[in-house]
Amino acid sequence: MGIEVPMIVVTLFWAAIGGLGPFLVPRNTDRGLVRTMLVLTAVCCYMFWLVAYLCQLNPLFGPRMDAKVLIAMQREWS
Amino acid sequence: MGSLFRSQEMTLCQLFLQSEAAYACVSELGELGLVQFRDLNPDVNAFQRKFVNEIRRCDEMERILRFLDKEVRKDGIPILETGENPEAPQPREMIDLEATFEKLENEMREINANSEALKRNYLELTELKHILRKTQNFFDEMQHDSNPIRQDEDANLLQPSLSAEGPSEVHASSLKLGFVAGVILRERIPAFERMLWRVCRGNVFLRHTEIESPLEDPHTGNEVFKSVFIIFFQGDQLKNRVRKICEAFRATLYPCPETPTERREMAFGVMTRIEDLTTVLGQTQDHRHRVLVAAAKNINIWFLKVHKIKAIYHTLNLFNLDVTQKCLIGECWCPVVDLDRIRLSLRRGTELSGAAVPSILNRMDTAEVPPTYNKTNKFTSAYQNIVDAYGVANYREVNPAPFTVITFPFLFAVMFGDLGHGLVMAFLALFLVWKENWIMSRKIEGEIFGTIFGGRYIIFLMGLFSIYTGIIYNDVFSKSINIFGSRWTANRSVYDFQHHHPKEGDAFQMDPILDYRNTSGPYPFGIDPAWMLADNKISFINSFKMKMSVILGVMQMMFGIVLSCFNHVFFGRMINVFCEFIPQVLFLACLFGYLVVLIFYKWVNFTAYESGCAPSLLIGLINMFLFKYQDNPPNNKDGTPCLLNQFYSAQKSFQSFLVLLALFCVPWMLCIKPFIMYRRWKAAHNSVPLHNVVDENGHAEGPVKADHAHGGGHDDHGGGNGDHFDTGNVIIYQAIHTIEFCLGIISNTASYLRLWALSLAHAQLSEVLWTMVMKFSFSINGWGGIPLLFFLFMAWAGLTLAILVAMEGMSAFLHALRLHWVEFQNKFYGGQGYPFQPFSFSSMLDAKPADD
Incomplete structure (x- = not known):
């Protein structure tokens, strides 16, 4: 799994909600409101994910851990 | 455009x-609730209006209804809530x-008077009964007590009392010993006793005893405790x-006979009379109950009817009478889209009343600014209330409420982000939404609950977004998931x-080059859980959250400015565009929009290999304003810190251009608009005669027309429509606006x-709570840990709800607000309008219970 895979998956997901969703809203009185909600939700959530993703792309420093935590990490996570 | 994006188009109508x-x-219009009437006789006081008498009669009816309501509640009879809505x-x-109503009231008052008299009678008889019983005890005791010791006194005291001649006075051989018996409130006994002692210098003998069962005060209906007393005295x-x-x-x-036989007879008499009274009282109560039950069935409907009648006459008082007295003339605001429905209900009203001439609704032209009317439903009304x-929005300007629906819960969640807390909040709100109808029918009082219930949809969305941001922050009750x-x-x-054991407190800083599996990309969704365990977690999280705040802020502000463009175009103020x-x-994009671009650029472009030389964003931004750039090439050999390096080669010229462009925007905003307005005014002023002739076409004079054309835009202060151009005003307004914006x-x-x-x-608060409370409970081994864990979990859960969800939620809510x-x-909102308050029975009746 490269850098691109999550990028593409999440982007497509939110693009679908924000881009395709508005066209699927049934035609009734609140159509405009629901469309606005879909687009804004997609924009907000995507931006939020993107910021969190990109800021970890090239970390400039690493986490400093207690040795005990490191031992636990080695045992539990690898 | 959808319904909520702008307020409804309104028109002034004559009726x-x-x-x-x-x-x-x-x-009919009241049932419809789409019309706001205007007062056509504002200088006539309330007592001189046409339908004063009818309103007085309604007031009288309301008074009777309130009286009946009070009586019904006093008897604890359930009032029937049919929820039906009778026509006026x-x-x-x-x-x-x-x-x-009058008949009912008279009947009730009669019953009440009767039953009060009966009860008083009953009380007196009961008291007498107690007196007879208790005094009997006194006399018995005395006879008993004094016999062996004070025989002579006994002769003096008791013999006479047994052979009495007056009702309450006794003759002894040489001295008269009298007594009175009565009943007094229990709490007055000590004072009574002291007073007797002082006034009679200790020459009276008081005995008292408590009546165990409480008696009912016939006037107030309260229960009172009383005591029986008997006083012996001489002379x-x-x-x-x-x-x-x-x-x-x-x-x-009360009169108390001397001899035991007489007393016994009297007691018998009293008992029979009490029994009779009880039957009569029971019948009276039954009657009262029947009347009240019958009233309770209808009382709510009556209330509704009377309220409606009163509201209709109040509204009719706003109307003007025609000269011929045959016609009432009213003016009202109504939404243009609903004109047909209004006409329909007018026709229905006319048919119902059987009038020959139809009612007429005419649209009028007006220079006045119409009220702002946003059609909301139960979901959007809470957001509209926030805005x-x-x-209240200016008439027809962009309404921020539909955007607030998402951005508000989102910004809240950015501050509140925690999966666990979000779940708690979402489920609470979901419960309220689910049980909505049930809760509404219960009519639960209480301001705090009312606020929370009114905002249930907002809270639900806030919870959902908090779940999302919580996942991104990787925070579940301050713990993280991998x-x-x-x-x-x-x-x-x-x-x-395994080979070299670490010392206590040894810490290792991981190397982003050697320990980071960058090839597979970063943690795909949210913050890497490793950071949550790190000692330097905060410095990483801070850098992330600060940049995120700036990015979201710039985006939202830019969005606001774009909305202002919709306003300018809608009102035809192209000059403002x-x-x-x-x-x-340009100003926002050149300064902070550029900063956002730099933030992303730095994330993508600078890897750990040049981590020491990644330029600082903050210092870079400050230097950008100061036009300060470091000339020496990267890989500093001369000791200058390389975080002052440039991001890219043409940075200096590009940034200088951006700053200059932003600076140029200031005079642009400041000067050009007043200048153009002045030119326009001058051009219009020179051709005034011609202009007015054109305008004379059925409409009023020029200035009004010009004002109308602006569509309620009060933005153009001192615009070009007067006889002189107020230069100072326009320039000052524009200057304030510009400075405020920049x-x-x-x-x-x-x-x-x-x-x-x-x-x-x-995040810190929830972490502290975990460390201080929950973590401690894991530290005890053995059986003792079980109750400890139990109680500490309760404490932790309680504090989480009270502090982290309720209080922190409140503070995040206020900041999002x-x-x-x-x-x-x-950036775009005028907020100078006034709300549309239609004449509507349903909103009037909803508001009513709150007043009472």
Whole structure:
């Protein structure tokens, strides 16, 4: 799994909600409101994910851990 | 455009109603609730209006209904809540109603008077019964007590009392010993006793005993505790004194026969009379109950009817009478889209009343600004309230409410981000939404609950977004979850703790080059769980959250400026698009939009290999304003810190260009608009005669027309429509506007950092709570740990709910509110309008219970 895979998956997901969703809203009185909600939700959530993703792309420093935590990490996570 | 994006188009209408049909028509309009009437006689006081008498009659009916309601509640009879909504009765039905109410009231008052008299009688008899019983005890005791010891005294005291001749006075061989018996409130006994002692100098003998069962006060209906007393004294003077004192203490005296036989007879008599009274009382109560039960069935409907009649006459009082007295003329605001429905209900009203001439609804032209009317439903009304709490939108300007629906919960969640807390909040709100109808039918009182219930949809969305942001922050009650596998691994030999054991408190900083599995990309969703365990977690999270705050803030502000463009175009103020909107966008984009681009650029472009030389964003931004650039090439050999390096080669010229462009926007915003307005005014002024002739076409004079053309835009202060151009006013207004915007951009961007501050505070608080409370409970081994864990979990859960969800939620809510009111809305929102308050029975009746 490269850098691109999550990028593409999440982007497509939110693009679908924000881009395709508005066209699927049934035609009734609140159509405009629901469309606005879909687009804004997609924009907000995507931006939020993107910021969190990109800021970890090239970390400039690493986490400093207690040795005990490191031992636990080695045992539990690898 | 959808319904909520702008307020409804309103029109002023004139109503001509036949006198006979007016009542029925207004009643129909009240059921419809889409018309706001204007007062056509504002200088006539309330007592001189046409339908004063009818309103007085309604007041009288309401008074009777309130009286009946009180009586019904006193008896604890359930009031029938049918939830049905009766039509306003015809005026002729009002007389029937009045008659019914009056009859009921008289009946009730009679029953009450009767039952009060009966109860008083009953009370007296009961008291007498107790007196007879208790005094009997006194006499018995005395006989018993004094016999062996004080035989002579016994002769003096008791013999006479047994062979009495007066009702309460006794003759002994040489001395008269009298007594009075009565009943007094229990709490007055000590004072009574002391007073007797002092006034009679200790020459009276008081015995008292408590009546165990409480008695009912016939007037108030309260239960009172009383005591029976008996006083022995000697001589007439003392007797008078004692009687006076009894009177002063509101003691009721009862005649008490001397001899036991007489007393017994009397007791028998009293008992029979009490029994009779009880039957009569029971019958009276039954009657009262029947009347009240019958009333309770209808009382709510009656209330509704009377309220409606009263509201209709109040509205009719706003109308003007035609000269011929045959026609009522009213003016009202109504939404243009609903004109047909209004006409329909007018026709129905006319038909109902059987009037020959139809009612007429005419649209009128007006220079006045119409009220703002946003059609909301149960989901959007809470958001509309949030916006309206700041200021009601100008007529037809962009309404921020539909955007607030998402951005508000989102910004809240950025500050509140925690999966666990979000779940709690979402489920609470979901419960309220699910049980909505049930809760509404219960009519639960309480302001706090009302607020929370009113905002249930907002809270639900806030919870959902908090779940999302919580996942991104990787925070569940301050713990993190490792779904995709942390990208930080401790596999190098440095971390080989099997071979060299670490010392206590040894810490290792992981190397982003060697320990980070960058090839597979970063942790795909949210913050890497490794950071949550790190000692330097905060410095990483801070950098992330600060940048995120700025990015979100710039985006929202830019969005607000774009919305202002919609306003300018809608109101036809193209001058504002070129003189305000474009320079504003440029100003924001050149300064902070550029900063956002740099943030992304730095994330993508600088890897750990040049981590020491990644340029600092903050210092770079400051130097950008100061035009300070470091010339020496990267890989500093001369000791200057390389964080002052440039991001890219043409940085200096590009940044200088951006700053100059932003600076150029200031005079652009400041000067061009007043200048153009002046030119326009001058051109219009030179051709005034011609202009007015054109305008004369059925409309009023020029200035009004010009004002109307602006569509309620009060933005163009002192515009070019007067006889002289108010240069000073226009320039000052524009200067204030410009300065406010330019300083606002900087201070508002800083203000968005509250997103970082609050989310940091929230995360830290929940972590502290975990460490201080929950973690401690894991530290005890053995059986003792079980109750400890149990109680500490309760404490932790309680504090989580009270502090982290309720209090922190409140503070995040307030900050999200501020970000919307100030930072977002001041980019485009006027908020100078006034709300549309239609004449509507349903809203009137909903508001009614709150007043009572």
